[in-house]
Amino acid sequence: MAASTTTDNFKVIGTRPIRHDGVDKVTGRAKYGADYAFPGMLHGKVLRSPHAHANIKSIKIDKALKLPGVKAIVTSKDLPQAENKLEQSGEMVINPMYLSMNILAHDKVLYDGHAIAAVAATSPHIAEEALRLIEVEYEVLPPVMTVDVATKPGAPILLKDLRNKEEGDKQTNVAQHYQFKRGDVEAGFKAADYVIEREFNTAMVHQGYIEPHNAVGIYNSDGQATIYCSTQGAFDVRSLSAQVLGMPVGHIKVVPAEIGGGFGGKTTIYLEPLSVLLSKKTGAPVKLVMSRSEVLRASGPTSGSKIKVKMGATKDGKLVAAEIWMAYEAGAFPGSPVGAGAMCIIAPYTVENFLIDAYDVVVNRPKTAAYRAPGATNAAFASETIIDELAEKCGIDPIDFRLKNAVKEGDAQVVGPPFKRIGLIQTLEGIKNSPHYKSKLTGKFRGRGVASGFWFNAGMQSSATVNIHADGTASVVTGSPDIGGSRASMAMITAEVLGLPVTDVRPITADTDSIGHTDVTGGSRVTFATGMAVYEAAKDAERQLIERAAKVWEKKPDEVEFRDGKLHAKGNGVPPMSIKQLAPRFPRTGGPITGRASVNARGVGPGFATTLVDVEVDPDTGKVQILRCTVAQDAGKAIHPSYVEGQMQGGTAQGLGWALNEEYFYDDKGTLRNSGFLDYRMPTCLDLPMIETVVIEEANPGHPLGVRGVGEVSIVPPVAAVANAIYRAVGVRMLETPMSPPKLLKAMLKHRDSTKHSAAAD
Amino acid sequence: MKKTLVEATINGETVEFLCEPRQSLLETLRDVLELTGSKEGCLTGDCGACTVLLDGHAVCSCLVLGVEAQGKKIDTVEGLATQGVLSVLQNKFLEHASLQCGICTPGFLISAKSLLDRNPKPTEPEVRYALAGNLCRCTGYDKIVKAVLDAAADIRSQGEGKAAAR
Numbered sequence: 001m002a003a004s005t006t007t008d009n010f011k012v013i014g015t016r017p018i019r020h021d022g023v024d025k026v027t028g029r030a031k032y033g034a035d036y037a038f039p040g041m042l043h044g045k046v047l048r049s050p051h052a053h054a055n056i057k058s059i060k061i062d063k064a065l066k067l068p069g070v071k072a073i074v075t076s077k078d079l080p081q082a083e084n085k086l087e088q089s090g091e092m093v094i095n096p097m098y099l100s101m102n103i104l105a106h107d108k109v110l111y112d113g114h115a116i117a118a119v120a121a122t123s124p125h126i127a128e129e130a131l132r133l134i135e136v137e138y139e140v141l142p143p144v145m146t147v148d149v150a151t152k153p154g155a156p157i158l159l160k161d162l163r164n165k166e167e168g169d170k171q172t173n174v175a176q177h178y179q180f181k182r183g184d185v186e187a188g189f190k191a192a193d194y195v196i197e198r199e200f201n202t203a204m205v206h207q208g209y210i211e212p213h214n215a216v217g218i219y220n221s222d223g224q225a226t227i228y229c230s231t232q233g234a235f236d237v238r239s240l241s242a243q244v245l246g247m248p249v250g251h252i253k254v255v256p257a258e259i260g261g262g263f264g265g266k267t268t269i270y271l272e273p274l275s276v277l278l279s280k281k282t283g284a285p286v287k288l289v290m291s292r293s294e295v296l297r298a299s300g301p302t303s304g305s306k307i308k309v310k311m312g313a314t315k316d317g318k319l320v321a322a323e324i325w326m327a328y329e330a331g332a333f334p335g336s337p338v339g340a341g342a343m344c345i346i347a348p349y350t351v352e353n354f355l356i357d358a359y360d361v362v363v364n365r366p367k368t369a370a371y372r373a374p375g376a377t378n379a380a381f382a383s384e385t386i387i388d389e390l391a392e393k394c395g396i397d398p399i400d401f402r403l404k405n406a407v408k409e410g411d412a413q414v415v416g417p418p419f420k421r422i423g424l425i426q427t428l429e430g431i432k433n434s435p436h437y438k439s440k441l442t443g444k445f446r447g448r449g450v451a452s453g454f455w456f457n458a459g460m461q462s463s464a465t466v467n468i469h470a471d472g473t474a475s476v477v478t479g480s481p482d483i484g485g486s487r488a489s490m491a492m493i494t495a496e497v498l499g500l501p502v503t504d505v506r507p508i509t510a511d512t513d514s515i516g517h518t519d520v521t522g523g524s525r526v527t528f529a530t531g532m533a534v535y536e537a538a539k540d541a542e543r544q545l546i547e548r549a550a551k552v553w554e555k556k557p558d559e560v561e562f563r564d565g566k567l568h569a570k571g572n573g574v575p576p577m578s579i580k581q582l583a584p585r586f587p588r589t590g591g592p593i594t595g596r597a598s599v600n601a602r603g604v605g606p607g608f609a610t611t612l613v614d615v616e617v618d619p620d621t622g623k624v625q626i627l628r629c630t631v632a633q634d635a636g637k638a639i640h641p642s643y644v645e646g647q648m649q650g651g652t653a654q655g656l657g658w659a660l661n662e663e664y665f666y667d668d669k670g671t672l673r674n675s676g677f678l679d680y681r682m683p684t685c686l687d688l689p690m691i692e693t694v695v696i697e698e699a700n701p702g703h704p705l706g707v708r709g710v711g712e713v714s715i716v717p718p719v720a721a722v723a724n725a726i727y728r729a730v731g732v733r734m735l736e737t738p739m740s741p742p743k744l745l746k747a748m749l750k751h752r753d754s755t756k757h758s759a760a761a762d
Numbered sequence: 763m764k765k766t767l768v769e770a771t772i773n774g775e776t777v778e779f780l781c782e783p784r785q786s787l788l789e790t791l792r793d794v795l796e797l798t799g800s801k802e803g804c805l806t807g808d809c810g811a812c813t814v815l816l817d818g819h820a821v822c823s824c825l826v827l828g829v830e831a832q833g834k835k836i837d838t839v840e841g842l843a844t845q846g847v848l849s850v851l852q853n854k855f856l857e858h859a860s861l862q863c864g865i866c867t868p869g870f871l872i873s874a875k876s877l878l879d880r881n882p883k884p885t886e887p888e889v890r891y892a893l894a895g896n897l898c899r900c901t902g903y904d905k906i907v908k909a910v911l912d913a914a915a916d917i918r919s920q921g922e923g924k925a926a927a928r
Contacts, residue, residue, distance in 0.1 A: 016859070018856045018857065019856070019859070021864075022855075022856040022861070023848070023856070025861055025864035025867055026839075026842075026848065026852040026855050026856060026861070026867060026871060027799070027839065027840065027842070027843055027848070027852070028797070028798070028799015028800070028838065028839035028840045028868050029799070030864055031798070032798075032801070032865060034798075034801075034802065035792075035798040037793075037796075125763075125782070125784060125785075207899075208897075208899045209863070209865075209899055210801070210803040210809055210811055210863075210865045210866050210897055210898070210899055211801065211803065211863070211865040212802070212803070258863075258864065259863060260801070260803075260863050260864070260865025260866075261862075261863045261865060261899050261900055262863075263899070289802070291805060292803065292804040292805065292806065292808075292809075483862070483863055484862035484863065484900060485859065485862055640859075642858075642859035642905070643859055643862070645859075645904075645905075646859055646862055646900070646901055646905060647862075649901060649902035649904045649905070650862065650899070650900045650901050650902050652902055653899075653901075653902030653903070654899065676804065676806050676808060677803075677804050677806065677808035677809050677897060678806065678808045682897060682899065683902075684893075684894045684895075684896075684897065684903075685889075685890040685891075685893045685894050685896070685898075685903045685906070685907065686890045686891060686894040688902060688903055688904075690904050690907070690908075691902045691904050
């Protein structure tokens with residue numbers, strides 16, 4: 001089902017061709033990072049801290065070095081001093097010193113799994129044996145696992161350089177305080193007929209990509225290095241690795257391998273600089289691959305959080321005030337997505353008066369990384385639950401309540417500037433008109449919930465080249481690692497502009513030396529921003545084709561037109577010429593044709609989604625079964641509808657896992673107790689129904705094809721939608737994630753007791 | 763560590779190889795035989811990305827030792843296509859856009875083949891049950907389940923076509 005505001009008569013865009021990299025991926029030929037092997041290659045392993053918080057007194061590597069087959073060991077002593085400063089890197093702000101301290105612990109370990117040393121040996125098994133021979137002496141410190149503990153007066157301090165500017169420059173675990181406000185909150189609440197105030201807690205969760213982090217580093221004696229790895233951003237790996245290694249950016253080439261999922265988690269570096277360091281010490285290529293346990297313990301999950309929300313509405317269902325306090329776990333180093341969360345938490349609604357305070361808090365957990373609409377899912381869980389409750393108080397259908405308050409073009413965003421054309425209302429109406437919403441849900445312990453979500457989407461830098469081959473076919477080269485089928489979209493945009501069959505366009509993801517700078521595959525930006533570069537590059541090729549045809553016909557370029565994949569001379573009866581017919585004349589008319597474009601994309605179109613979910617709760621165990629689920633999302637323009645649906649379904653599935661089962665479970669010593677897929681329980685095939693999709697196409701005026709980007713926002717509403725559905729099923733408002741059987745059962749028993757008591761009192 | 767000589771039939775070919783007793787079948791396939799189509803996602807048998815057929819049964823090759831392959835028949839994703847022609851399952855995965863990143867795809871294809879080999883007419887719950895040992899984080903499984911159901915219908919109609927031709 002699709003509702004479209006784009007009227008363009010596309011031939012390729014909007015169709016569903018087979019992806020160009022498809023055959024390689026169903027035959028096992030596609031090369032992911034861990035599939036690379038080179039002659040003489042060594043294998044690396046990383047020694048990791050068993051403690052959540054400890055000072056490192058000493059590291060002894062002599063015994064390990066003597067093990068036959070061990071070639072080199074590196075510790076933080078092998079890293080240059082990195083600067084303590086803030087720097088923009090793609091979507092994130094990074095501090096090179098903290099980045100370096102995360103790659104290899106300097107004088108302190110800050111979480112269970114923190115890297116301490118890396119070994120290169122002739123086999124991964126020998127490298128692993130060597131880890132056991134490295135002797136580390138620790139002074140164990142009390143672990144700081146939650147924002148509550150971290151912010152208590154006198155709490156153990158994680159980072160000696162972290163100081164609170166708001167509180168007399170004292171040492172602190174609070175890395176950042178953001179505040180957003182508008183209007184008069186007090187007056188707003190006075191005008192409210194209903195006010196709801198609640199506190200929510202969400203657990204730290206992981207992106208859960210199936211492919212562990214990997215890297216092969218090759219350092220040459222001339223000072224040039226090459227890194228092969230699975231990453232969302234080859235250019236970011238290059239610049240971040242250069243910072244950590246103290247190498248010039250231009251001396252590192254990063255070759256992005258096929259990538260086995262990332263969802264934000266592969267936008268930073270872990271093993272990459274270690275592979276180069278070990279290669280430099282040994283003179284051989286060195287490969288490192290994380291185990292699943294290492295991925296969970298020591299890559300970058302997203303923040304657990306504590307969020308207090310107070311919201312008020314008038315009895316006719318108008319939101320009038322919001323007061324919000326939120327604190328996110330950053331992990332061991334500053335940089336949780338709490339700022340983004342704060343800007344998202346009431347973004348879908350017009351609220352005249354609000355005050356939002358948001359805190360970034362360091363704790364003894366792995367440094368968080370981006371995870372699909374970072375920060376927004378936690379936030380929406382809190383606000384969308386309150387909205388549901390206010391709708392109920394007002395006696396208004398939850399979708400109608402949202403429609404009454406929904407933002408539209410011209411309304412102010414939380415940060416101030418007005419929205420351009422957006423599609424929140426259309427997603428709400430899309431759900432209302434869906435077969436799912438129109439169906440009746442009957443039966444005991446069953447409930448239906450709805451929630452909406454917002455995500456900014458990102459622009460940033462992208463480059464593209466379009467090469468026209470000697471036979472009139474083309475290739476399109478970009479620097480965006482393809483994580484979910486985007487190559488097909490790049491080929492489709494090229495084919496659309498040049499009037500070629502999509503099978504005549506070969507899409508390539510190039511290394512950092514072969515294409516202009518391109519920021520991460522993240523922020524839902526590839527089809528939007530890289531797609532914009534591809535569109536412009538194809539248009540550049542088109543312009544050159546027109547010039548060449550004009551030369552052949554001895555006409556001026558403005559006397560030649562390009563349409564339907566053919567060059568037409570205006571006026572006289574010259575028969576049109578196809579690119580295929582023109583291509584053999586390239587050598588005599590000026591040489592090969594290469595269309596080029598680089599953009600720093602403006603005109604980002606925000607994404608909205610609304611999710612409807614039916615659940616059934618087992619009254620004896622508290623287990624929740626998802627019976628039916630529909631997601632409506634505004635794509636702007638769906639270039640390849642199958643992969644747009646795929647993003648919507650995938651984000652929804654991750655959101656459902658977040659809602660029901662997934663959590664980092666630490667013991668009182670700060671040791672992660674569920675660092676495997678058996679106990680970190682992600683949804684399987686059996687846990688989910690088909691996920692129905694409603695693709696809204698409310699064209700983004702900031703993009704030549706109307707594209708918004710679709711990668712992220714679908715993960716935002718499901719947690720709240722499930723909570724709202726559980727409430728309708730069993731009458732319990734869940735205020736924490738995951739809503740797993742033990743937690744829900746406990747809440748249900750408490751609810752039964754309290755209703756019994758009130759019945760007795762009546 | 764001393765290596766052992768192993769003889770096995772891999773994707774229809776008799777193969778002799780040396781492996782250490784501590785090497786898993788997955789490691790042997792990938793690092794010794796250079797068949798990197800089978801993927802490592804967890805090494806604990808939880809994700810199914812390394813699924814292969816061992817004498818026709820779907821197993822996690824990370825939980826089998828390389829030396830245990832002695833005298834056995836092993837089928838991997840590299841053997842699914844016949845002389846460069848994709849199998850129905852492979853084609854249906856492409857048609858239905860059943861893969862995004864593609865890292866889980868080899869395991870899903872093998873598990874799905876194992877199901878269709880023994881149950882040519884599975885229901886949706888049967889497909890979901892058979893694939894529950896394979897994790898996919900990109901797709902929400904929707905398009906994978908649809909591809910397997912569609913492949914089963916296609917294989918059946920091909921079979922009926924052949925029967926009618928006889």
